Amino acid sequence: MTKPHFDRIALIGIGLIGSSIARDVKELGLAREVVISTRSAETLKRAEELALGSRYVASAADAVKDADLVIVSVPVGASGLVAEQIAGSLKPGAIVTDVGSTKASVIAQMAPHMPENVHFIPGHPLAGTEKSGPDAGFIGLFRDRWCIFTPLPGTDQAALDRLKSFWTALGSRIDEMDPQHHDKVLAIVSHLPHIIAYNIVGTADDLETVTESEVIKYSASGFRDFTRLAASDPTMWRDVCLHNKDAILEMLARFSEDLAYLQRAIRWGEGDKLFELFTRTRAIRRSIVQAGQDVDAPDFGRHALDQKK
Numbered sequence: 001m002t003k004p005h006f007d008r009i010a011l012i013g014i015g016l017i018g019s020s021i022a023r024d025v026k027e028l029g030l031a032r033e034v035v036i037s038t039r040s041a042e043t044l045k046r047a048e049e050l051a052l053g054s055r056y057v058a059s060a061a062d063a064v065k066d067a068d069l070v071i072v073s074v075p076v077g078a079s080g081l082v083a084e085q086i087a088g089s090l091k092p093g094a095i096v097t098d099v100g101s102t103k104a105s106v107i108a109q110m111a112p113h114m115p116e117n118v119h120f121i122p123g124h125p126l127a128g129t130e131k132s133g134p135d136a137g138f139i140g141l142f143r144d145r146w147c148i149f150t151p152l153p154g155t156d157q158a159a160l161d162r163l164k165s166f167w168t169a170l171g172s173r174i175d176e177m178d179p180q181h182h183d184k185v186l187a188i189v190s191h192l193p194h195i196i197a198y199n200i201v202g203t204a205d206d207l208e209t210v211t212e213s214e215v216i217k218y219s220a221s222g223f224r225d226f227t228r229l230a231a232s233d234p235t236m237w238r239d240v241c242l243h244n245k246d247a248i249l250e251m252l253a254r255f256s257e258d259l260a261y262l263q264r265a266i267r268w269g270e271g272d273k274l275f276e277l278f279t280r281t282r283a284i285r286r287s288i289v290q291a292g293q294d295v296d297a298p299d300f301g302r303h304a305l306d307q308k309k
């Protein structure tokens with residue numbers, strides 16, 4: 001596939017995801033110019049110190065002027081505000097996309113502001129870490145990870161193909177689904193695990209007052225894995241919870257039922273039930289590892305693009 005090239009890319013939001021995109025774009029030479037804008041002056045200054053782009057501007061509206069590709073990488077709760085800010089300055093024919101972890105809410109917030117003559121194509125790279133901010137990004141974050149698009153009906157195929165070729169150049173595997181389906185799937189595979197982690201670490205923190213420092217002192221690897229997820233950005237995860245409320249509550253209800261089943265089995269000494277469940281879940285882990293989707297390491301051990309595409 002030929003390498004996609006954009007004359008000007010505007011990145012709105014330059015945290016873990018925005019700065020990882022910026023690093024890949026620079027490394028791979030995917031744009032003549034990268035214009036960066038973000039909410040705080042301090043973060044913008046840091047992006048400049050890290051030389052993540054070619055120009056740094058305070059106003060999102062100014063940043064998107066004449067951009068062929070606009071990538072919004074802000075917490076999902078801020079997408080509507082950004083859409084409103086940039087709407088009047090978008091170049092006719094521009095592709096506007098996002099990276100938000102929830103899709104139905106982002107579409108509801110952004111689509112009403114998008115002019116008819118731009119291509120708004122929502123997206124979500126399934127790649128990240130518990131870290132945030134412009135220093136947290138790295139080259140190759142998206143390599144061998146899925147990027148899911150949830151295009152609106154009537155989306156221009158050429159624009160969608162161009163955006164897909166951009167993410168393919170970053171090394172992603174591409175998929176498409178409708179936003180409601182995306183939100184249900186992500187609720188179980190990503191949002192619930194984070195909520196469970198926040199909860200278990202919170203419970204342990206409450207117990208800490210009883211056990212003093214034992215939680216930290218004896219934290220075994222199982223608990224440590226949860227602390228990594230529970231260290232994820234509070235603003236981002238507050239927004240995910242508020243903006244995928246229905247799907248998360250549905251999955252939490254299922255989860256609570258299944259937990260009650262486990263609780264009963266333990267109470268009544270039903271070892272066969274415990275054994276059957278633990279055997280089934282072990283097989284799932286094995287199939288994930290076999291499919292090459294093992295993402296144990298916090299940063300997946302991939303700090304550099306060892307193969308430029």
Ligand SMILES: NC(=O)C1=CN([C@@H]2O[C@H](COP(=O)(O)OP(=O)(O)OC[C@H]3O[C@@H](n4cnc5c(N)ncnc54)[C@H](O)[C@@H]3O)[C@@H](O)[C@H]2O)C=CC1
Nearest residue numbers: 013014015016017039074075076078100101128129132133
């Ligand atoms: N962290 C992760 O592992 C992943 C995050 N995402 C999604 O990517 C998006 C960005 O997440 P991160 O880069 O991790 O967050 P981050 O906290 O590292 O960066 C967020 C950036 O957005 C900026 N920002 C916040 N409000 C803004 C506003 N109103 N206008 C302009 N800029 C604003 C911040 O200054 C910062 O530069 C979120 O929607 C998140 O759901 C998607 C995949 C993985």
Ligand SMILES: O=C(O)C(=O)Cc1ccc(O)cc1
Nearest residue numbers: 101125126127128129130190
């Ligand atoms: O750090 C982790 O384990 C993650 O799961 C990263 C992540 C967080 C949010 C997303 O929407 C996608 C990926």
